[in-house]
Amino acid sequence: MVRPTSWEVDDGLWAVIEPLLPKVERRVRYPGRKRHPDRLVFQGILLVLHTGIAWEHLPQEIGFGSGMTCWRRLAEWTEAGVWPRLHQVLLALLRGANALDFSRAAVDGSHIRALKGSNKTGRSPVDRGRTVSEHHLITDATGIPLAATLTGGNRNDVTQLLPLLEAVPPVRGKRGRPRRRPDVLLADRGYDHDKYRRLVWDLGVKQMIARRGTAHGSGPGAQRWVVERAFAHLHWFRRLRIRWEVRDDIHEAFLTLGCALVCRRRLAEAQRRHS
Incomplete structure (x- = not known):
């Protein structure tokens, strides 16, 4: 009980x-x-x-x-759109507490088993063809989730690079214009594509995407690990480890709520440090 x-x-x-x-x-x-x-x-x-x-x-x-x-x-x-607004409010509170770092952002994707069929599921190219969905995440320099998207597991990670950047909401919390774009974007070799490098530049964001064929440890991995840690925090919520929902919007609600709760936890830590 x-x-x-x-x-x-x-x-x-x-x-x-x-x-x-x-x-x-x-x-x-x-x-x-x-x-x-x-x-x-x-x-x-x-x-x-x-x-x-x-x-x-x-x-x-x-x-x-x-x-x-x-x-x-x-x-x-x-x-009613409650969860994205909740996430946006908490991001603003984090920025107001000087706990949000837009100097760089990191992106990555993580597959999860999908036990029921849906639009945003697909056969995994790396897990013996099992039906999976994929969480895509963009974080700030410290690993705070800025936005998350959901796709079928058969979608290439690079196709979510621009949707993730566009999904970052305008973050207030300080005087002046709200902040939305990071200065630098970090990504692994799965995002190495010249077309998307140019599109990221067009948004005014400098990209640091690892090149295919380069040795491990030669790229931005020393800074990009924060997004992997953020996935570990998100998948600590057991409902996000395996997808049980048929409806995409319900699973996306859980995903956004999970991001908001991680932000809430980081905000509490920042408030304790300054108290």
Whole structure:
């Protein structure tokens, strides 16, 4: 049995997310059953994200609502665009705390098993043709997730280079124009393509992409490891290790929520250092 206190949303996190949730007014006539509190439902969603438990196995006795209630609320908030806005707000708070470093960014991809068919799945070219999806991630110089995308595992990593850069939201948090582009982009040999090098330059970003055929240790790996660490932090959430969702948007919601929670953790660390 999971103790309810293990998944309690602290007041600081709830103060950030509550204003982002759509307001649902209860009907005056035929109001029906009272809506389960958003904060408890959010805790149920976090429980599924952390443990990977099936929705139907979510214990109702701990007060988070049924698995179907939590799933419906997740779908509702996903449609309302809550998770990208939550991630953007936390990035702004990190920048305001001088904990976000746009001097360089790193990109990479990571395959995960997909046990059910969907549009964004494909046969893996490196895992005996198993059906997989791929998480693509861009981080700042310290490994804070700036954006993430989802594709089928049969897509080439380099095709997500520009979508990742475009997915980085305008990050406020300081006076002046919001920051969106890193100064330098680091990537491994899988992104070595002259066409995409030029396109990255066209966005005003200097690229440091390892060349194929060069020896290991001769490229930007000493700085690019932060994105691999970020994947380790993301895949600590068990729901992101294996894809169980048929709907792409639901898995993307978990992926973006995971990025937001990593940002929240880094923000707490920055606040402790300055306290």
